[in-house]
Amino acid sequence: MSHVFPRQITAPPVKAVSAKGCYFTDEAGKQYLDGSGGAAVSCLGHGDPEIIKAIQDQVAKLAFAHTGFFTSDPAEELADLLIKYAPGDLDRVYFVSGGSEAVEAALKLARQFHIENGEPQRKHLIARRQSYHGNTLGALATGGNAWRRAQFEPILVDVSHIAPCYEYVDRAEGESAEDYGLRAAQELEDEILRLGADQVMAFVAEPVVGATMGAVPAITGYYKRIREICDTYGVLLILDEVMCGMGRTGHLFACDADGISPDILCIAKGLGAGYQPIGAMLCTKQVYDTIGAGSGFFQHGHTYLGHPTACAAGLAVVNAMFDRDLIANVNTRSEQLMTALREAFGQHPHVGDIRGRGLFLGLEFVEDRDSKTPFDPILKTAATFKKAAFEAGLICYPMSGTRDGQLGDHVLLAPPFIITEDQIGELVGKLQAAA
Ligand code: PMP
Numbered sequence: 513m514s515h516v517f518p519r520q521i522t523a524p525p526v527k528a529v530s531a532k533g534c535y536f537t538d539e540a541g542k543q544y545l546d547g548s549g550g551a552a553v554s555c556l557g558h559g560d561p562e563i564i565k566a567i568q569d570q571v572a573k574l575a576f577a578h579t580g581f582f583t584s585d586p587a588e589e590l591a592d593l594l595i596k597y598a599p600g601d602l603d604r605v606y607f608v609s610g611g612s613e614a615v616e617a618a619l620k621l622a623r624q625f626h627i628e629n630g631e632p633q634r635k636h637l638i639a640r641r642q643s644y645h646g647n648t649l650g651a652l653a654t655g656g657n658a659w660r661r662a663q664f665e666p667i668l669v670d671v672s673h674i675a676p677c678y679e680y681v682d683r684a685e686g687e688s689a690e691d692y693g694l695r696a697a698q699e700l701e702d703e704i705l706r707l708g709a710d711q712v713m714a715f716v717a718e719p720v721v722g723a724t725m726g727a728v729p730a731i732t733g734y735y736k737r738i739r740e741i742c743d744t745y746g747v748l749l750i751l752d753e754v755m756c757g758m759g760r761t762g763h764l765f766a767c768d769a770d771g772i773s774p775d776i777l778c779i780a781k782g783l784g785a786g787y788q789p790i791g792a793m794l795c796t797k798q799v800y801d802t803i804g805a806g807s808g809f810f811q812h813g814h815t816y817l818g819h820p821t822a823c824a825a826g827l828a829v830v831n832a833m834f835d836r837d838l839i840a841n842v843n844t845r846s847e848q849l850m851t852a853l854r855e856a857f858g859q860h861p862h863v864g865d866i867r868g869r870g871l872f873l874g875l876e877f878v879e880d881r882d883s884k885t886p887f888d889p890i891l892k893t894a895a896t897f898k899k900a901a902f903e904a905g906l907i908c909y910p911m912s913g914t915r916d917g918q919l920g921d922h923v924l925l926a927p928p929f930i931i932t933e934d935q936i937g938e939l940v941g942k943l944q945a946a947a
């Protein structure tokens with residue numbers, strides 16, 4: 513009997529014993545193609561000798577050093593590398609152990625940024641419905657997915673949620689894409705004015721919505737307008753690229769495609785590529801200097817900040833992405849996968865939408881393809897599909913709903929960047945076997 517506390521108590525998971533490249537092997541010797549990189553984590557695939565060596569060398573040299581006393585070479589080098597390629601004025605990197613921690617740090621930084629006479633001034637936070645920003649209480653409160661929040665509502669801090677930018681559901685008949693994007697962005701200005709322009713700390717959003725909507729990018733122009741609105745009212749723009757960042761969408765940072773840069777950027781998953789738990793919060797010089805000139809102390813921290821071994825893994829991962837030109841491969845394989853998915857499922861009676869960017873694609877299941885009537889209840893179809901795919905030897909990640917957080921079912925496809933053309937064929941064949 514297992515003493516591990518599984519997430520789904522009624523259906524504990526199968527035991528994996530090893531993984532190499534794009535495949536897992538379980539204890540019975542069965543192989544599974546990793547079609548989702550866990551949940552958009554394993555960008556380099558599994559068992560990469562270069563990353564393993566970097567970790568082994570670092571463990572032997574300096575496994576851990578508390579940031580209350582020390583920084584380390586891997587933390588310094590990884591920060592330099594990220595800043596070299598980061599958009600806009602991002603200038604400082606705060607290393608944490610995962611996505612929720614990166615978001616928590618961003619929220620606290622936003623609170624401490626708006627300071628006058630030594631006291632934080634602003635208290636409101638705006639995010640979007642249908643978003644996911646993590647499972648710790650601050651990050652959960654920021655997320656706008658009704659199902660994930662439901663049991664915890666009474667203990668969540670108050671966050672305003674505006675509409676996500678999702679034309680497939682919200683765009684009016686006859687409305688141009690551009691007008692729709694501007695209309696969706698206008699909700700931010702309206703909400704800032706409703707709450708009081710000098711009271712809003714930050715707006716938080718995922719450039720490509722992952723876990724709750726299944727790889728939904730915003731309309732061109734939406735984020736440019738969002739950036740303008742934030743600038744007008746001095747509201748910090750926090751972009752959560754925990755899932756969609758680090759090359760996943762075919763750009764190193766997803767917001768590169770939107771032509772804007774945030775004040776604070778959160779990354780995780782692909783940064784450690786599953787080899788080590790690591791996340792990071794990047795902020796601009798202006799934000800950093802403001803905290804420095806204020807209390808000079810960021811009132812937030814965790815034991816494993818800037819963990820040298822995790823940073824060594826991150827450094828090796830980012831270097832490998834560049835050395836092996838993996839982001840170019842994301843774009844090539846993305847086109848192949850999208851074409852194959854459209855051929856296989858474009859006319860399927862229960863597939864409502866196939867969308868996404870790079871190797872970050874969502875397949876939506878609906879009751880009726882023409883009316884796009886969603887399946888009900890939540891997750892049923894995606895969970896059933898995930899199970900059938902697992903039996904066929906494919907890992908794909910089930911997601912919740914596009915509409916109001918209750919309905920609509922998706923699976924996320926986010927294979928490692930090293931996936932080959934043949935493996936794309938295998939992936940789509942296994943999806944068909946599961947359908
Ligand atoms: N933000 C986003 C956009 C995410 O997708 C996730 C994880 N799915 C998180 C934050 C939380 O990350 P973690 O699970 O590493 O805490």
